[in-house]
Amino acid sequence: MPGPIATPHPPSPGRRAAGTLVGDVSESAVLSRILPMFQQAAASLLGPGDDAAVVASPDGRTVISMDTLVEDHDFRLLRPNGLRTTGYDVGWKSAAQNLSDINAMGAAATSLVVSLTLPPQTPLDWVEDCARGFVAAIRGLGAAGCSVVGGDLGAGAQLVITAAVTGSLEGREPVLRSRARAGDVVAVTGPLGRAAAGLAILEDGRPVSDFGALGEELIAAQLRPCPPLAAGPAAADAGASAMLDISDGLLRDAGRIATASGVSLDLDPDLLQEHAHPLAPTAELLRVDPLAWVLGGGEDHGLLATFPQDVQLPPGFTAVGSVLPGRPQVTLASQATALRGWDHFAH
């Protein structure tokens, strides 16, 4: 189970006045504040400071992925309830969503390169917090061989944080989306729907305290997701036939496996209710069905995988359905569903 993990307490959201701004200093002054944080891990053969970094790829292959966070699209600096998103949170989330993509291939992360596009009025402290968030996520999530090995720094109208991540398959075959077979078991690492519930609280106008201790936990799941980085390689070793990380919602991501593999994925609503149940108190306050968070909410960055029936599910995975023959679709107890997940342009 990914669950909550022990992490250093992030800087308080109630910030002091901005202090030095990025626009007040030179590029090298910004770099001199953040580069010392990036201690190089085992896989880094040459770290920041040259035109490029060099990373070890012991089995002769490199897994690579990239994800971007854009202010006012993927995060808001100021929420309707008055909460501010810290640089730490944004750095953590950028690292986590990138590490999750490597996890979903059955690989272990070896490096991150990070591009920060910063409005000149960005406090230098915010940038430092952001770097601290990257480092804390790498360490807190257990990506032991990984470090920030380089990147790019520039100015723009809006905060944009892009990271690319490399990983090592350590001799494994990558687990694709396209190899699910009829008869396979569909399984997830949980819990599901927590990040979506946290987002709903953040977008609600009421003070966070109205949502109690659970509310705080759910907000943390949204702001600082914890992909289960041991589970991806474990699933690959166990013989997972297909896998991806749930970033755009269970139904939408299940649909991707269905489409890529040419199969139907049938999910069991009773098993999914077990993920919805703990969210009920929050859902009641917000007058929504918690199952909608479980089915449609992304950003928990748990894993969705299919396993041949005779495989014992690795630790952290629980069955939620089965793979059926037939045209690519996702059904709930054999019933079609119209619920969709996240699309960057359609919303």
Add this chain to the structure above:
Amino acid sequence: MPGPIATPHPPSPGRRAAGTLVGDVSESAVLSRILPMFQQAAASLLGPGDDAAVVASPDGRTVISMDTLVEDHDFRLLRPNGLRTTGYDVGWKSAAQNLSDINAMGAAATSLVVSLTLPPQTPLDWVEDCARGFVAAIRGLGAAGCSVVGGDLGAGAQLVITAAVTGSLEGREPVLRSRARAGDVVAVTGPLGRAAAGLAILEDGRPVSDFGALGEELIAAQLRPCPPLAAGPAAADAGASAMLDISDGLLRDAGRIATASGVSLDLDPDLLQEHAHPLAPTAELLRVDPLAWVLGGGEDHGLLATFPQDVQLPPGFTAVGSVLPGRPQVTLASQATALRGWDHFAH
């Protein structure tokens, strides 16, 4: 010599009305327009379509770098003289500046991942042109083993194009900035200052035709730079002691080698005048000293390298100075200079 190379003619800058916009269609509709262009090259073991791609790293090491282009900071869609920057140009430039970083380590590029942050009002045709520019640059610059293997697509207020690039050292040692030694020869691949001259024309209000055929060439050097991708590995093989690509201006980038190596780089103004001379007609029209473009202009993405004195310079390199002992600085005929290159925040 990098020089002008034969490239497919880019789409005309005078564009028809916008047609379909990114905001009118889904993320997958955008992807379906651009993904088919990215034919996978030799080093791609698994291309776009999964959580991550897999790239070959034959010698067990991966070189990695990242560069970002931001609208109104690194390029303008509309110039004072009425010229529009096409998606093709931006795609080309993003690919070129990333491939150049791999070149500067003495490596050969193996893959690009690309993140496009697109305002909803971006024409879908512009995005397609941008993808075409990436493909054309990879092919036109001779990065034969390289292809676009993945990336990310999202919405934002401003166009932001980030690419990360991987490369293979093919058994070579990477050429760092920090190994220049007193007595070494300082050499560059030319020509220098052409991209800066092109920028000066673009930022001038006069019609491009006032600057004649040379003006067109210089604009092309700014919009679609041609890093000499054979020269990086050749310099490494020849025994270059230090190397980087000239992206922020000769003086500034020479200063980086001086600082990293703890040496002084003395440049010969007579040798640099040979780069300035061909720019004289344009410089006269703009009433500037063309040597300022040679010394301070970046974005040509030629190479600056140091070689032990007994090494024969590889094809494309010409000597422009020598490495001296003493405190880190860059001098012109042993005179200190105050000219500086590009800083993202200081300008």
